[in-house]
Amino acid sequence: MKSRFSFGAVIAALAVSALSFGAQLGLRHVLGEKTLLSPDAVVAISFGAEAAGFLLAGFVASFFGGGLRSREQLLAALLLVGVGFGLLYVVKPPSFSYDRFYADKTEMILWALLASASAFLLGLWGASAGLLIGAGKSPDFAFAYEVGVARTHLRLNLRAGLMLAWIGLALPGALFGAGILTDWRAGARDLTLWHKAGAVLGIAAFVLLIAYWIRARILQARLLPGQAKRRPATLVLTFISIAGVVVGVWALTIVLSVMSGFEGDLKQKIIGTNAHGMLLKFTDDFSEWKSVLPTVRAVPDVVGATPFILNEVIIANSKGNPSGAELKGIDSASVGSVSDLPKQVIAGDLAWIDTPQNIPVATAVAPNASASQQLQGEDYQEYLDSTFARRRDHPEEGSAAKVDPATLTKMPGICVGKEMSHGLRIWVGDVINVITPMGEMGPTGPLPRSRAFRVACILYSGMYEYDSKFAYISIPEAQSFFRMKDNIVGLEMKFRDVDQARGMGRKVVAALKGFPYRSKDWADLNRNLFSALKLEKLAMAIILTFIVLVACFTILATLIMLVLEKTKEISILKSMGARDASIMKIFVLEGVTIGAIGTLIGCLMGLASCSFVARFGLRLDPDVYYISYLPVTVDLGQFALVAVISICLAYLATLYPAITASRLSPVDGLREE
Amino acid sequence: MGEPIVGTQPISSALEGQAAGPVVDALLPSPLVEARAVHKSYWLGPKEIHVLRGAAFSLRAGEMASLVGPSGVGKSTFLHVMGTLDPPTGGAVLFEGRDATAMDESELAQFRNRTIGFVFQSHYLLPEFTALENAAMPALILRKPREEALAMAREVLQLVGLGHRIEHKPGELSGGEQQRVALARALVLRPRLLLADEPTGNLDEETGEGIHQLLVELNQKLGIAAIVVTHNARLAERMPRRLRLHEGLVIDAA
Numbered sequence: 001m002k003s004r005f006s007f008g009a010v011i012a013a014l015a016v017s018a019l020s021f022g023a024q025l026g027l028r029h030v031l032g033e034k035t036l037l038s039p040d041a042v043v044a045i046s047f048g049a050e051a052a053g054f055l056l057a058g059f060v061a062s063f064f065g066g067g068l069r070s071r072e073q074l075l076a077a078l079l080l081v082g083v084g085f086g087l088l089y090v091v092k093p094p095s096f097s098y099d100r101f102y103a104d105k106t107e108m109i110l111w112a113l114l115a116s117a118s119a120f121l122l123g124l125w126g127a128s129a130g131l132l133i134g135a136g137k138s139p140d141f142a143f144a145y146e147v148g149v150a151r152t153h154l155r156l157n158l159r160a161g162l163m164l165a166w167i168g169l170a171l172p173g174a175l176f177g178a179g180i181l182t183d184w185r186a187g188a189r190d191l192t193l194w195h196k197a198g199a200v201l202g203i204a205a206f207v208l209l210i211a212y213w214i215r216a217r218i219l220q221a222r223l224l225p226g227q228a229k230r231r232p233a234t235l236v237l238t239f240i241s242i243a244g245v246v247v248g249v250w251a252l253t254i255v256l257s258v259m260s261g262f263e264g265d266l267k268q269k270i271i272g273t274n275a276h277g278m279l280l281k282f283t284d285d286f287s288e289w290k291s292v293l294p295t296v297r298a299v300p301d302v303v304g305a306t307p308f309i310l311n312e313v314i315i316a317n318s319k320g321n322p323s324g325a326e327l328k329g330i331d332s333a334s335v336g337s338v339s340d341l342p343k344q345v346i347a348g349d350l351a352w353i354d355t356p357q358n359i360p361v362a363t364a365v366a367p368n369a370s371a372s373q374q375l376q377g378e379d380y381q382e383y384l385d386s387t388f389a390r391r392r393d394h395p396e397e398g399s400a401a402k403v404d405p406a407t408l409t410k411m412p413g414i415c416v417g418k419e420m421s422h423g424l425r426i427w428v429g430d431v432i433n434v435i436t437p438m439g440e441m442g443p444t445g446p447l448p449r450s451r452a453f454r455v456a457c458i459l460y461s462g463m464y465e466y467d468s469k470f471a472y473i474s475i476p477e478a479q480s481f482f483r484m485k486d487n488i489v490g491l492e493m494k495f496r497d498v499d500q501a502r503g504m505g506r507k508v509v510a511a512l513k514g515f516p517y518r519s520k521d522w523a524d525l526n527r528n529l530f531s532a533l534k535l536e537k538l539a540m541a542i543i544l545t546f547i548v549l550v551a552c553f554t555i556l557a558t559l560i561m562l563v564l565e566k567t568k569e570i571s572i573l574k575s576m577g578a579r580d581a582s583i584m585k586i587f588v589l590e591g592v593t594i595g596a597i598g599t600l601i602g603c604l605m606g607l608a609s610c611s612f613v614a615r616f617g618l619r620l621d622p623d624v625y626y627i628s629y630l631p632v633t634v635d636l637g638q639f640a641l642v643a644v645i646s647i648c649l650a651y652l653a654t655l656y657p658a659i660t661a662s663r664l665s666p667v668d669g670l671r672e673e
Numbered sequence: 674m675g676e677p678i679v680g681t682q683p684i685s686s687a688l689e690g691q692a693a694g695p696v697v698d699a700l701l702p703s704p705l706v707e708a709r710a711v712h713k714s715y716w717l718g719p720k721e722i723h724v725l726r727g728a729a730f731s732l733r734a735g736e737m738a739s740l741v742g743p744s745g746v747g748k749s750t751f752l753h754v755m756g757t758l759d760p761p762t763g764g765a766v767l768f769e770g771r772d773a774t775a776m777d778e779s780e781l782a783q784f785r786n787r788t789i790g791f792v793f794q795s796h797y798l799l800p801e802f803t804a805l806e807n808a809a810m811p812a813l814i815l816r817k818p819r820e821e822a823l824a825m826a827r828e829v830l831q832l833v834g835l836g837h838r839i840e841h842k843p844g845e846l847s848g849g850e851q852q853r854v855a856l857a858r859a860l861v862l863r864p865r866l867l868l869a870d871e872p873t874g875n876l877d878e879e880t881g882e883g884i885h886q887l888l889v890e891l892n893q894k895l896g897i898a899a900i901v902v903t904h905n906a907r908l909a910e911r912m913p914r915r916l917r918l919h920e921g922l923v924i925d926a927a
Contacts, residue, residue: 066777138779145813152801572797575758576811576858577786580778666758670793671749 006072009065013057013076017119018083020053025091054119058126062135068127068659077120084112128655131662132588134581143585149573150589153562155235168601170209172608173202179608179615188615202608234565237558238594244551245598245646246605252544252642253606258613259537260638261631266533267498269463270526272340273470275492277505277521279305279512287486292512299511301496301504304337306330307488309478314435315416315471317424318399325420325471327434329478329488338494341459341472346370346418347388348428348457353474356413359454361405364392365428383422391427399431400454412477413456417467421458430455434471436482451481498522548646551598552653555591559657563587563664570661571669580662587658588651595650599643606642610634703770704731705898706755706866708923712763713750724750726921727764734865735896737889739909741926742918748902749870751918755900756789756868757781768865786815790859790867790897794874796851798843798858804830804850805839808857815862829857833887849880856884860891867892867899874904881905 027046031037037045061069061076088108095103103111127135134140151157180199184191220228279296286292289307296305309329316322332350336342342350347367352359359365367388391398400408411431416424426432431452439449453473461467479485495504505519523530563570570583610632618630713725724747732738742748753759755766757773766773768788776784790811798807805826812822830839833853843851852872859867869888873881885901885908892899900916903909915926 134779140816142816144816144819145810148802148806148813149799152799155801568797569799571758572799573810573814574782575756575785575791577782577784577814579782582814667753670753670758670797 006065006069009061009069009072010076010079012064013061013069013073013119013123014079014083016057016060017054017076017080017115017123018087020050020057021080021084021115021119022087023053024050025087025093028093029091050115051118051122054122055126055129057119058123058128059130060126061123062127062130063133063139064135066135068124068131070124070127073120073123073127077116077123080116080119081109081112084115085109088112125652125655128659131659132581132584134579140579140581143582143589146582146585146589149569150586150593153234153566153586153590154238154593156593164597166205166209168597168604170202170205171601172604173198174206175202175605175608175612177201177203177206179612183615232565234558234561237554237561241551241554241558241594242598242601244554245548245595245650246602248544248548248551249599249602249642249646250605250609251547252541252646253603253639254609254613254632255540255544256537256638256642257606257610257632257634258630259533259540260633260635263530263533263537264633265631266463266529269461269466270529271498271522272344273461273463273466274522274525275306275338276495276498276501277493277508277519278490278525279493279505279508280490280518280520282516282518284487286488286490289488289491293491295511296491296493296508299504299508301500302493302508303496304334304494305491306334306338307475307490308492309475309482309484309489311436311478311482313471314437315420315424316433316435317426318402318431321424322435323420323424324469325416325434326469327478328470328472329475330472331475335492338492340461344459344461345415345457346460348415348455350415350457350472352456353413353415353472353477356411356454356456357409359409359413359429359456361400361408361429362395364388364395364398366392383418387421387425387427390425391430398427398429400429403431408454411452411454412473414453415457415459415472416455417470418458418460419464419468420471421455423468426455428455428458434473434481438482449481545645545649548649552595552649555594555650555653556657558594559587559591559654560660562590563657563661566661567664568669570664571666574664574666575670583664584658584662587661588654591654591658592647592651595647595653599646599650602646603639603643606639607634705734705736705769707731707767708755708764709767710764711751711754711761711766713747713754713759713761724921725754725761728918728921728923730916730923732866732898732900735892735898736914737892737899737912738901738914738916739912740900740902740916740918740923741904741906741909744904746918747921748918751923752868752870752900752902756791756866757785758791786811787862788865790862790864792852792855792859792867792869792872794871796843796855798851798854800843803840803842804835804846804854804857807843807854808839808861810858811862825861826857829861830854832860832891833857847880848876849883852876852880852884853887856887856891860895860897863895863897865898867897869899869901871902871904873908881908885911 024046027049028042031042031045032039035042057076058073061073065072085108088103088111092102093108093111095101095107154160177199180191180195181203184196184199279292293305293307296302307329311327313325313327314322315325315327330341330353332342332354335350345368348359348365367384408431414432414434416426416432421427424432431454433450433452435448435450437446437448439447441447459467459470459472473481475488479487493504493508495501497504501521501523505521509517509519573583611634613630613632620630708728708730710727710729711725712723712727714721714723716722728751740748740751750759754761757766757776760774768784773781773784798804799810802810805823808830809819809822809826812825813819815822817825827836827839830836830853833856835850835853835857838846838850843854846854852875856872859869867888872888873884876884885905888899888901889911891897901909901912909915917924917926
């Protein structure tokens with residue numbers, strides 16, 4: 001009974017998909033012009049709506065056409081090129097290359113082709129849902145006995161289920177346990193009884209699993225030839241498919257967690273040094289800052305505010321080696337309310353920039369006790385050897401040795417980053433020259449002006465850029481050095497919620513009655529960095545999704561083998577009145593079950609690995625990464641997304657075998673051999 | 674779902690072939706099943722094998738017939754075509770006047786589920802299910818609630834004399850018991866027509882005799898029409914109506 005070509009299905013599919021294509025264009029236009037949604041959100045919403053529409057188009061065509069209707073959908077997709085081009089011609093969308101404002105005809109054709117290709121593929125996907133409920137007059141949503149049959153095909157009885165649960169918990173359990181054990185031995189205090197119990201159980205389950213396996217091998221070896229139970233090839237294939245999905249999901253979740261870890265680490269370091277936002281003025285004159293400060297601090301959800309001055313200078317050590325730097329004037333008393341600067345001190349004291357007379361003259365200041373915690377790794381020892389130890393053992397080499405102690409105590413203090421101290425070979429107490437090119441006017445233009453400072457403290461933020469380029473002095477010192485009178489550049493602010501920084505900045509400006517004040521947030525200041533990270537993460541996710549995709553090909557192969565093995569069973573079920581849709585349901589259920597089991601175990605493995613990496617700590621070369629341990633951040637939303645994608649792919653993989661099985665004629669399996 | 678299939682569709686399809694079915698007398702009840710000039714051929718590469726060549730035949734409700742013929746003559750094919758498992762290449766198969774070749778996939782499935790029961794030479798039981806579940810399968814396919822389906826299966830297993838071994842899997846049953854379960858499965862929804870393709874072919878003589886006896890009893894007790902393909906001439910003799918398949922035609926041997 002070959003179904004006849006249905007023009008109704010073509011028209012239905014074309015109508016719905018053209019509507020969704022139009023909806024995408026319209027939504028993108030309206031949302032982009034009329035709302036404050038970010039460009040990413042606009043693209044996601046409009047293309048999401050279009051994709052949903054294409055799925056619906058396929059479903060409609062298959063449901064009312066009573067079949068997959070692939071020919072009809074192909075024709076509809078081809079016709080959509082024409083319709084889509086017409087729509088584009090009317091809407092005149094912006095070009096995707098920046099040098100032309102509107103898309104030209106070639107671009108429109110590309111867009112229309114893209115839309116029709118995705119309409120066809122998504123349409124087939126949607127149509128599969130139509131087939132699954134028995135497209136046609138009597139939809140059938142039940143799948144009770146199909147579950148039973150699918151279960152027997154996969155041999156998923158109670159014993160197999162328990163075995164799977166055991167394997168699925170033992171492998172991640174062992175990883176989790178290993179991580180906890182390292183911490184336990186190191187005497188970490190954040191371990192609860194639950195952690196310890198979980199670790200012991202996980203490792204016990206793993207050891208028992210190995211023991212069970214060895215026992216099974218021994219028992220098998222003792223059997224006489226021919227006594228061994230033979231497993232069907234499809235069962236072995238099923239296990240391989242599950243393992244494939246596990247590996248894919250595992251890799252995807254770990255890599256995404258590590259990428260999130262890097263992103264979070266970077267964000268934390270940037271915010272730790274730079275505050276959440278800045279209050280600036282459109283003019284150079286911010287001399288009223290002392291009266292503005294209480295107003296800013298009074299705005300709800302503003303946690304702290306501190307003045308700052310920022311200018312570019314040259315810093316040179318006693319031998320005259322120069323290094324470009326950003327010299328920042330800070331208020332050492334209030335800077336801690338905004339950034340982590342006081343916590344970044346590894347030697348000396350941040351307060352000494354205000355009280356330089358306290359900087360010791362005769363002895364080399366030992367690094368802080370917490371410095372070895374902050375600066376992990378071999379790099380730390382090398383750094384200390386080249387700076388602190390050398391200064392301690394050879395005080396005569398220090399630049400301060402040649403200066404009269406009375407002059408030394410009068411010099412203002414400066415804090416520098418670890419990399420700068422390393423590069424200039426300076427330690428706490430040493431003298432450096434700060435040079436600004438914009439000094440007094442001379443006969444040939446501005447003459448550089450320089451001033452000697454003594455190093456008050458050394459800071460370590462973990463960001464190479466900050467540690468090599470930033471130097472800090474007190475506000476009054478900066479004002480006098482740059483001849484600013486009582487002026488400052490702006491206020492740095494910290495908010496309760498980092499992610500609300502942009503809105504909070506606007507609130508603060510509003511509290512100050514707007515112009516001439518303006519605000520900038522940390523995301524504005526580091527846009528390039530974070531958008532690059534996001535793109536990298538997306539690219540990694542797409543590449544790694546291919547691993548899951550490959551794993552889904554093994555599901556496909558397994559199901560094809562199963563269909564061949566079960567031809568007789570399919571025939572007998574059909575002779576008893578099972579509908580095509582029911583046969584399809586059986587094999588879709590099998591594939592999705594394989595995918596779901598693999599995904600679940602893979603996610604557990606991913607979680608356990610992240611916990612292991614976080615607790616055990618994988619060493620990185622700090623010279624290369626500027627991070628001494630591999631960072632991981634477990635984002636459950638990300639895990640859920642991976643799971644959904646993996647199960648969707650598994651579903652796609654089932655379609656070909658399931659549809660093939662459902663189309664088998666009942667007599668195919670009934671002929672006596 | 675569930676209403677009896679009562680066809681009133683006139684058959685306009687050509688009654689081709691030399692052996693047209695008997696003209697239905699309006700006064701007689703219409704036959705339960707009727708084959709009109711059924712042709713069936715297969716292609717083996719370039720060679721066409723013409724198995725059924727205009728076979729015509731009809732069976733009244735409750736009537737029981739045996740079908741004999743040498744191996745390879747097309748008895749199974751004829752049964753498959755009569756059971757709507759295989760569409761004929763020409764002609765029509767009618768159930769109570771309704772043309773089965775015109776039904777779509779879901780109608781056919783429902784029709785097979787409610788109206789026809791099959792028994793094959795091999796039992797084709799699902800190996801991972803118990804005898805009870807196997808017998809309940811058609812009722813489960815009909816989407817009866819599990820408890821109701823199992824109750825129906827229990828009843829019909831009692832009927833075929835297997836009340837005691839219902840929780841065993843097919844692998845734990847003897848050949849005769851397996852065939853009884855298959856018979857119970859075919860009868861669980863009380864079909865109108867039972868099609869049995871050498872149901873005793875794989876059994877020893879004594880067991881086969883028992884199954885045959887059971888078939889005849891069930892036909893008398895439940896009034897289910899049946900066509901039984903068999904090689905055993907002695908068993909065929911006992912049927913009220915005897916058919917022979919010869920050169921693609923069905924011949925009444927009586």
